[in-house]
Amino acid sequence: MVEHPQLPPSDPVARILAAIRAVPAGQVAGYGHIARRAGLPGRARLVARVLREHHAPSLPWHRIVRSDGAIAIPRTSPGFDEQVRRLQREGVVVINGRVRMPAVDSPDTLDAALWGPASRR
DNA sequence: ACGCTGACATTGT
DNA sequence: AACAATGCCAGCG
Numbered sequence: 598m599v600e601h602p603q604l605p606p607s608d609p610v611a612r613i614l615a616a617i618r619a620v621p622a623g624q625v626a627g628y629g630h631i632a633r634r635a636g637l638p639g640r641a642r643l644v645a646r647v648l649r650e651h652h653a654p655s656l657p658w659h660r661i662v663r664s665d666g667a668i669a670i671p672r673t674s675p676g677f678d679e680q681v682r683r684l685q686r687e688g689v690v691v692i693n694g695r696v697r698m699p700a701v702d703s704p705d706t707l708d709a710a711l712w713g714p715a716s717r718r
Numbered sequence: 719a720c721g722c723t724g725a726c727a728t729t730g731t
Numbered sequence: 732a733a734c735a736a737t738g739c740c741a742g743c744g
Contacts, residue, residue, distance in 0.1 A: 628726050641726040642740055648725055661725075665732095669725040676725080 609637055613647045620660045623687045625696050627664040645669070659683035667695045 612635040619634070620626045626634075628641035637643065648658050659680040663669045670676050672694055681691050690697045 629728090632726090639727085639739055640741095642724070643726095645725045646741065658725085663725085664727060671725090674725090680725095 609635065609640070609643065610647055610651075612636060613644055614651060614656065617644075617648070617656060617658070617661060620657055622657070622660075623689060625660050625662050625666075625684070625689060628661060628669070629664055631661060660687075662696055665695070666697065 613631060616631045616635040617626075620631075628644045629639075631644045632638060632640045635644075644661070648656075648661060652658060661669070668677055668680055668691075670680065677694070681694070684691050684696060
């Protein structure tokens with residue numbers, strides 16, 4: 598078959614999964630962030646659908662939170678506590694269902710700043 | 719085809 | 732911090 602090695606998968610879902618797996622332990626990323634990193638700007642909801650569907654154990658789903666730092670699933674859901682536990686085990690500070698997001702001072706410095714150490718502010 | 723719904727984001731109040 | 736209005740796009744009835 599005519600495969601193009603070193604070329605990103607054309608399947609949007611595959612790229613989203615790759616982007617999620619790329620989030621290092623101890624850090625969190627927003628849905629829009631993942632979408633943009635997957636080359637799909639504006640498709641945060643697609644990321645959400647992928648996460649709900651692909652609850653594979655190898656997938657660090659717990660590192661994906663809303664852009665305001667809040668856990669995206671309802672508190673009453675069993676997954677909520679699970680996510681909080683996993684995050685805290687990685688050293689992420691979770692307060693009242695919300696994590697400390699890496700505060701970006703300027704909107705221009707997006708990815709580089711966000712992929713940096715999360716133990717800051 | 720149409721309208722709702724949803725692990726969302728952004729902007730304005 | 733919280734809420735509302737829009738924009739967004741894929742599944743479902």
